[in-house]
Amino acid sequence: MKHLRKSIVIGIIALVAMNFPTSIFGQTTIGIRGGMSRATVGGIDAENADALIGITLGASATIPIQDKFSLRLGGNYVQKGAKTEDEGLEGKINADYIELSGLGVFKLAPSESQASVYMLVGPSVAFNTKCEGSVSGTILSESINIASDCGEDTNSFDFGITGGIGAGMAISEQMTFSIDLLYTLGLLSVDKVDDVKTRTLTLRAGIDFPIGK
Secondary structure (H helix, E strand, O other): OOHHHHHHHHHHHHHHHHHHHHHHHHHHEEEEEEEEEEEEEEEOOOOOOOEEEEEEEEEEEEEEEOEEEEEEEEEEEEEEEEEEEEEOOOEEEEEEEEEEEEEEEEEOOOOOOEEEEEEEEEEEEEEEEEEEEEEEEEOOOOOEEEEEEEOOEEEEEEEEEEEEEEEEEEEHHHEEEEEEEEEEOOOOOOOOOOOOOOEEEEEEEEEEOOOOO
């Protein structure tokens, strides 16, 4: 009886696996994503900068090109910036961006797999929608708290290269769940005077839905 129950369980698992929707990874999908950003800056004039934690929200469309290659077009709201500390004062730059990307998705798992592991790489362009600088702390027992717009010395456009890795799992015939870890290297200075470039690490979770079938 024990062997019979074991055979029945194995048979049920095999039947479910045979009928589990794996073709979703070969379809065009649209998705929504959200998560956390860890932003800082680099460049010649960006010494001693610490990271700021923010949020990211967005949507994407993933279009299959070949068996293991797809194109993901995305648009995201991303919080970037950096902070510094010196002699009791903390300075922050908080910048909001709308970032558009076109990423190649290179699938690493076998095509028939229910799970999808992939690499992502491609260009991104970002448009600054808000930028604020602030200084806070205490000097000679006097509290300081100053905030203002970044001003005309800040560029409103940035171009970068994004790369990372992700994983997805089909949870129904019409839905997949995915997690992506991406790093965006800004190539243009965000400051018109000094050499300061964005560096952003984002962790995003999302849900994708197939369209067209």
